[in-house]
Amino acid sequence: MNTMLSEAATAKVQNILVEQLGVERHQVTPEAAIEADLGADSLDKVEIGMSVEEAFNVTIPDEAMDGIQTVGDLCDALAELLERSGQAH
Numbered sequence: 001m002n003t004m005l006s007e008a009a010t011a012k013v014q015n016i017l018v019e020q021l022g023v024e025r026h027q028v029t030p031e032a033a034i035e036a037d038l039g040a041d042s043l044d045k046v047e048i049g050m051s052v053e054e055a056f057n058v059t060i061p062d063e064a065m066d067g068i069q070t071v072g073d074l075c076d077a078l079a080e081l082l083e084r085s086g087q088a089h
Contacts (some may be wrong), residue, residue: 004079009056013075016051020044030072038071052078058085 005013014028021038034040040048049065052058052074058081068074 005075010075012055020048028071032071033069
């Protein structure tokens with residue numbers, strides 16, 4: 001995953017994906033496509049975004065969420081949001 005994101009934050013993102021999508025943890029790799037590989041549909045992506053926002057107390061802009069294709073993209077976007085908001089991650 002993204003080296004900018006702590007192991008704890010990365011694990012939290014993985015937990016959200018495992019819980020939301022009912023996938024196995026070993027499937028949640030940085031290269032895994034959220035829709036194609038993990039089976040998310042557009043509603044799932046919205047729910048994942050909301051769960052990440054709640055868990056990390058950030059707001060993910062819609063255009064940023066639209067650009068997120070892989071687990072790595074999600075971690076990158078989250079790391080950037082946390083960096084901008086001055087939160088430790």
